[in-house]
Amino acid sequence: MNQKNAVLKSQLINFLVEAGINITPKTLELILTLDSPQLSVEKIVKEINFLPNFNGALTVDILKKLSVKEIQKVLKRDVLNPIPKLDESRDLSRKENSLDFNSEIKSSQSKSQLVRERLKLPKNKLSSSDSNDINSEAKKNDVRINSSAKSSLSFKPDAKDYDFDYRILKDPTGKLYTNGAYEDFYDMTTDKYNTLKNLMKKRPEVLSAVDIKRINRLTNSAEVSTMGLIKSIRTTKNDNFLLVLEDLTGELNVLINKDIENKNDLKTIERTVCDQMIYIEGNYKPSDQGKQGIVFVNSFTKIDIPTDFKPNTSIDPISIALISDTHIGSREFEESLFRRFIEFLNGNVGNKNIRSIAERIKYIIINGDLVDGIGVYPNQFDDLLIPDIYQQYTKSMEFLSDIPEYIKIFYVSGNHEPVRNAIPRPAVPKQYCQEFFDIDVQCLGNPSLINTHGVNTLIYHGEGMHDLNMLIPNLDINKPVEAMKEFLISRHLAPVFGEKTQLAPVSKDWLIIDSIPDIFHTGHVHINGYGKYRNVSLINSGCFQAQTDFMRSFGIVPTIGIVPIVELDTLKPQILDFKKQI
Ligand code: D5M
Numbered sequence: 001m002n003q004k005n006a007v008l009k010s011q012l013i014n015f016l017v018e019a020g021i022n023i024t025p026k027t028l029e030l031i032l033t034l035d036s037p038q039l040s041v042e043k044i045v046k047e048i049n050f051l052p053n054f055n056g057a058l059t060v061d062i063l064k065k066l067s068v069k070e071i072q073k074v075l076k077r078d079v080l081n082p083i084p085k086l087d088e089s090r091d092l093s094r095k096e097n098s099l100d101f102n103s104e105i106k107s108s109q110s111k112s113q114l115v116r117e118r119l120k121l122p123k124n125k126l127s128s129s130d131s132n133d134i135n136s137e138a139k140k141n142d143v144r145i146n147s148s149a150k151s152s153l154s155f156k157p158d159a160k161d162y163d164f165d166y167r168i169l170k171d172p173t174g175k176l177y178t179n180g181a182y183e184d185f186y187d188m189t190t191d192k193y194n195t196l197k198n199l200m201k202k203r204p205e206v207l208s209a210v211d212i213k214r215i216n217r218l219t220n221s222a223e224v225s226t227m228g229l230i231k232s233i234r235t236t237k238n239d240n241f242l243l244v245l246e247d248l249t250g251e252l253n254v255l256i257n258k259d260i261e262n263k264n265d266l267k268t269i270e271r272t273v274c275d276q277m278i279y280i281e282g283n284y285k286p287s288d289q290g291k292q293g294i295v296f297v298n299s300f301t302k303i304d305i306p307t308d309f310k311p312n313t314s315i316d317p318i319s320i321a322l323i324s325d326t327h328i329g330s331r332e333f334e335e336s337l338f339r340r341f342i343e344f345l346n347g348n349v350g351n352k353n354i355r356s357i358a359e360r361i362k363y364i365i366i367n368g369d370l371v372d373g374i375g376v377y378p379n380q381f382d383d384l385l386i387p388d389i390y391q392q393y394t395k396s397m398e399f400l401s402d403i404p405e406y407i408k409i410f411y412v413s414g415n416h417e418p419v420r421n422a423i424p425r426p427a428v429p430k431q432y433c434q435e436f437f438d439i440d441v442q443c444l445g446n447p448s449l450i451n452t453h454g455v456n457t458l459i460y461h462g463e464g465m466h467d468l469n470m471l472i473p474n475l476d477i478n479k480p481v482e483a484m485k486e487f488l489i490s491r492h493l494a495p496v497f498g499e500k501t502q503l504a505p506v507s508k509d510w511l512i513i514d515s516i517p518d519i520f521h522t523g524h525v526h527i528n529g530y531g532k533y534r535n536v537s538l539i540n541s542g543c544f545q546a547q548t549d550f551m552r553s554f555g556i557v558p559t560i561g562i563v564p565i566v567e568l569d570t571l572k573p574q575i576l577d578f579k580k581q582i
Pocket residue numbers: 325369415416466500524525526527550551554556
């Protein structure tokens with residue numbers, strides 16, 4: 001440290017003193033590593049007074065809340081080589097160690113004298129080596145961490161040794177053009193029909209399906225096969241199912257006998273909802289009086305996933321953590337639990353086993369509702385601790401910036417993000433979360449499909465689950481995996497049209513599951529669940545928000561602080577509960 005730096009340092013301190021701001025040695029040390037410390041301090045002073053609850057002490061935690069870019073960069077570096085938090089909080093809580101410049105101003109001593117004292121810098125050392133003292137102190141701390149890390153609780157993140165290897169296979173952001181006109185809905189439904197028809201045709205038994213118009217023209221009974229979207233479905237007085245199927249050429253009456261399936265559990269027909277695509281084979285009986293005939297169905301099927309589906313796996317032994325619904329900004333946001341998750345990522349939580357899980361994490365998906373947003377549901381304002389969307393993002397950045405740099409974050413927008421409610425939904429625009437872009441968070445639309453090290457993950461917040469829960473017997477919000485199976489069987493993320501799920505009319509139907517994912521990740525219902533369907537791994541994250549009145553009104557008891565982590569090489573899930581002492 002040269003004379004010039006020492007002068008700079010005391011200039012900075014004096015500048016802060018004038019502004020009535022106290023600074024901890026570690027914060028000062030961080031600022032001094034910047035290219036232009038003076039300029040940064042000016043920016044800090046400008047911004048800091050707008051921070052809610054700023055109490056005059058400039059700590060590293062406060063720095064994290066600021067938007068000053070150069071500081072965020074340094075902080076990111078610092079996370080990889082942390083100085084224990086404990087030291088700083090100790091500095092602040094013990095009066096003799098904190099730099100209480102406000103009280104200094106009241107005293108008769110000169111400011112710089114006081115600063116020296118508080119920093120424990122001898123007068124004659126304020127030249128070449130004063131900052132070195134702080135630096136070497138910090139280094140000592142590092143060594144202490146590292147050496148303790150080398151003992152029983154070592155943390156050697158193997159994930160750091162692997163380069164990022166990901167591709168965004170599908171993201172609706174920027175491709176959602178619509179006039180909201182009737183034609184847009186028509187185009188979307190036509191695309192839905194055509195795409196689902198092509199998927200259905202891949203089934204081996206679907207060889208001879210004909211257009212509905214051709215069946216309706218028949219004048220004699222005949223064995224027929226066709227496929228279409230279900231326009232309506234109702235039960236007859238004998239509890240059979242009467243459907244109207246629709247394709248681009250016409251409509252067809254179809255009767256499915258209640259006993260057609262010889263199963264004990266819930267039958268496929270009972271899990272059938274409007275606007276799903278089905279293929280039928282049966283006997284067509286024309287009507288005598290010029291009315292439409294009817295097909296008596298012998299067998300029917302949905303598109304589904306092939307029983308022999310083999311998921312992709314990664315060669316690299318790394319993992320992906322799947323979270324959603326933190327609801328930062330809400331009074332019910334479980335901040336300390338979420339902080340524990342972030343500390344876990346940094347290797348600071350749990351026994352050897354838990355740390356070894358953290359060591360493999362290379363990717364994190366945040367599947368919507370990261371922030372609580374504003375005006376999302378009636379009287380939400382009362383539930384908000386941070387009633388400003390920008391500040392909700394500033395708060396979110398406090399956590400994300402503490403995630404190690406070698407972990408890539410994907411962030412999909414949910415119904416609480418500041419974008420439209422209807423799905424497909426674009427990514428959160430940069431204007432809200434510029435800082436996320438600075439640390440390379442990948443903002444994505446809902447739904448999106450990503451490939452990480454060869455493994456495909458379908459990310460969908462989960463809006464369409466409520467409709468299925470409402471319409472299908474035996475499904476409910478506590479069994480998110482069951483609704484996820486229905487999405488896969490329908491090969492659609494919101495199979496029913498015109499119920500609660502708001503669907504944006506766009507000419508391409510983005511909600512079709514045209515390629516089978518290896519991992520299917522949802523959130524939204526705030527209830528953790530996991531399972532497999534035909535070798536597809538199904539994960540619904542829990543949440544980091546305690547029960548709100550809104551949830552109570554739906555009878556939802558959220559599962560809080562649970563994080564599913566999937567190994568990309570084995571697809572094995574681990575479900576960590578941060579409420580427990582792990
Ligand atoms: O959803 C918060 C909780 O409320 C979550 O458990 C889903 C549930 N929820 C939200 N909307 C509905 C509807 N329309 N029906 C039933 N349950 C619902 P969040 O998206 O976080 O506000």
